Amino acid sequence: MIELLGVSLDDIRALMVTNGFPAFRGKQIVDYIYKRHITTFADMTQLPKSLREWLLANCQISLPKVVVRQVAPKGDTQKLLLELGDGSRIETVLMDQDYGLSVCVSSQVGCAMGCVFCASTTNGLLRNLTRAEIVGQVLLFSQLTGQHIHSIVMMGSGEPLKNYDEVVGALRIFHEPAMFGIGYRRMTLSTCGIIDGIRRLADEDMPITLALSLHAPNDVLRKQIMPIGSAYALKDIFDALLYYYNKQQRRITFEYILINHCNASLKEAHQLGQLVKVIPNCHINLIPINGNEHIHMVKPSVAVMNQFKAIVESYGVPVTIRKEMGDAIKAACGQLKMQVGSHKESIEK
Template structure:
């Protein structure tokens, strides 16, 4: 059986036609799933019993089960542990802002990138998520909170560009007026820096925001934090980012997780200025989430503010990320690992 969420509307219309049904039935089924949030064929009241029988024979609606949900008492952030049909567990986080609800979603079960500060990668990667499994996180989260999600961040477990084709299919699907109609400019894709895939993504000329997990101003520090830096240098990475900007005219966002005594010194900030000068970008400083699997410690607030001041004086737009859901272990991978260990 196939997950019907992996199909776009054209695919489903063709299936209907190939199976002796009217093409418009595909649109009806899509409306039930994406507009009315009905995830059971039997509840689709304007679909005949005969058609429902055919659908159930060939498809299932791959909405994950909620295993656990945690709600922050600080800012009402909700973290969901979702379980798929094969019993694999992933995480999604819903964050509430004045401008709407944002969701941080996963693209893989686990991750193989090996970034030392991230809990998602500790046990490696189990498998890629399909496009339908990625969009299902949004559908289930909307159903749970009873509100629409307007912004999507591909920054949960997994490296999106390591699951390139499924992620591209997801982006097309979620952007469609027939599904969730979330505009590309409301979608951010975060990558640790797979240079050839950044360039390939640039050639698609999408209008999504590209966020680069940089976390270091030079190769020596970056290699100590991120194994991907052994393959692609900072220079190569920045070059690919400039290529992305030239192709899309979309400003790049650089994520920089500050680690006490490692990458948070004044000279680190000055070196970062030197590689990002004259570049349309934004730097998002992240007070690192401490995990027991490594010895990295969060930078002191004074050092974080000093780092920001250096970048700002260089003319680089810089913000310090607001910590969301800090009381519920909302950092990527923490809850999944705790649950699996239990």
């Protein structure tokens, strides 16, 4: 079966022509899927019966199945636990922001990176998501809300730059005006620092915002809490970030989870300010860790967090402490499982 989800308009048009249908039918199919959120061929009633029958026999639109839907108490954030065709499960989060709806998307089933504060890596990496599975997460929220999706953050489970081609392909589908029509400037990709991926992304015609999951201000501590720190030194990651900034002229964001007795001392605040000030126009998001039964870590006191923030700001770097609850769901990649609100609504089992 030919999967249509995540296939470009040009390729769907070409598919039509190759199989004896006019090219304009491709645009009609794309309109049905992405503008009207209709994913059942039988319901595409403006297509001729012969084409609907051909689609039914030869093509598929594989939306993930919703297993559980969780809504944060304030109702501004909701998470879907989704089941894919092979039974794998992933999470996707929708955030209702002042400026519109934003979806936090997963790029892999699990993650190989092993960050000690992250639930997504508990069972390691199971597999990469396909382009269709990445696109399907956003289409599902379009379908459920009936609203336009304003922005995309690739901060769900997985390291997106370890699934480069499928992720970049999906970002192009999100951008395509005939499909989601989301500007690249409204997309953010978060990486733990895969240098070759950052440099490759810098050379794409795709000015998205890059976020680095930093979480430690020196190599020694970073190796302890993020195994990727043993593969890439911070100096080399920062060289790649500068290359990205100079090529794309997009602000670099740093994600820094605050963990008490780990990375949140005042000495580390000074180190962090020193480290990031070399990147022009950057921004730091401080994220108080939200421990659970799997992650035995606690956040510092509010006073310590405010002091930490003030010290980093003294280096001329803008800093935000991310507020918790629904907003915390969009924390560094892989934080979804431990940060979603507690009100659970099962809509399909």
